Amino acid sequence: MTARQLRISGRTRVVGIIGDPVAHSRSPVMHNAAFTALGLDWVYVPLPVAADDVPAAVAAVRALGLAGVNVTVPHKEAVLPHLDALTPLARQVGAVNTVVNQDGRLLGDNTDVHGFAAALRQHGARLRGRHALVIGAGGAARAVLAALSAAGIGRVTIANRTAARAAALARRFRGPRRDVAPLAALQDPARLADVALVVNTTSLGLYDTAFPPLAVAATPARCLFVDLLYGRDTAFLRAARRAGRPTGDGSEMLLHQGARAFTLWTGRRAPLAVMRAALRRQKSD
Numbered sequence: 662m663t664a665r666q667l668r669i670s671g672r673t674r675v676v677g678i679i680g681d682p683v684a685h686s687r688s689p690v691m692h693n694a695a696f697t698a699l700g701l702d703w704v705y706v707p708l709p710v711a712a713d714d715v716p717a718a719v720a721a722v723r724a725l726g727l728a729g730v731n732v733t734v735p736h737k738e739a740v741l742p743h744l745d746a747l748t749p750l751a752r753q754v755g756a757v758n759t760v761v762n763q764d765g766r767l768l769g770d771n772t773d774v775h776g777f778a779a780a781l782r783q784h785g786a787r788l789r790g791r792h793a794l795v796i797g798a799g800g801a802a803r804a805v806l807a808a809l810s811a812a813g814i815g816r817v818t819i820a821n822r823t824a825a826r827a828a829a830l831a832r833r834f835r836g837p838r839r840d841v842a843p844l845a846a847l848q849d850p851a852r853l854a855d856v857a858l859v860v861n862t863t864s865l866g867l868y869d870t871a872f873p874p875l876a877v878a879a880t881p882a883r884c885l886f887v888d889l890l891y892g893r894d895t896a897f898l899r900a901a902r903r904a905g906r907p908t909g910d911g912s913e914m915l916l917h918q919g920a921r922a923f924t925l926w927t928g929r930r931a932p933l934a935v936m937r938a939a940l941r942r943q944k945s946d
């Protein structure tokens with residue numbers, strides 16, 4: 662047992678993560694390492710919440726005086742109507758991953774957008790005016806689109822199984838040129854010839870399940886392949902790596918979305934190195 666686990670006091674501030682499931686989440690270890698490093702009397706706990714219980718869980722954040730919560734799959738959209746206010750970004754994305762309890766007023770924000778943008782910077786991606794291919798059109802894709810728009814991307818192709826969802830995503834964002842395409846476009850060399858970034862926002866390819874055929878060789882040699890999933894070597898990343906393309910998983914996004922949430926709750930700068938090390942340690946557990 663570590664000193665950290667013994668340090669719960671009468672004044673300990675509580676934050677957590679609501680989702681279903683949450684047992685696999687790496688956020689508790691990451692945030693608790695950060696609280697310990699800064700000597701903060703705070704604790705971060707996993708809070709499994711079934712879909713039907715989302716309204717009651719949000720009310721409980723107020724009733725129990727939690728300092729805030731992270732929200733994960735599948736509740737990022739469902740929490741919206743139960744909050745008191747949304748940041749403009751959360752409203753634009755239509756999803757909340759971080760709730761801040763401001764003396765009983767619950768503010769919903771979306772730090773996934775910052776997380777993805779910071780991860781791209783970490784990978785050294787230069788995207789201004791360039792073309793990105795986004796695979797998927799769900800909630801995660803919306804955060805990616807917001808980050809890419811803010812990064813000054815010139816053009817985005819959204820490839821998705823369901824055309825209507827891709828079209829709805831394209832309509833949500835202004836700025837870059839937006840094209841929609843079926844998943845078959847992943848095999849079309851003409852669509853891939855000038856892409857600087859390919860992002861998988863779907864859960865396809867997790868554990869050896871099939872990933873739609875992707876003509877990696879048709880992308881430029883320095884095209885960056887990012888999978889939002891973390892902690893798993895996906896078929897998508899393996900194919901890119903085999904072709905010698907630079908790759909990144911979702912770990913950096915997880916880190917940076919968490920760092921922004923940490924600051925929103927505590928008002929303190931997040932100890933990034935401590936949080937990154939905690940994530941790495943967990944990966945090797």
Ligand code: ATR
Pocket residue numbers: 734796797798799800801802821822823826862863864865
């Ligand atoms: P999230 O909020 O995590 O993005 P989501 O909203 O359920 O989750 O979106 C999942 C994405 O993965 C969608 O783009 C979905 O495609 P559809 O819009 O056609 O549903 C995609 N996806 C999930 N399973 C898929 C499958 N078996 N084949 C192709 N695409 C799939």
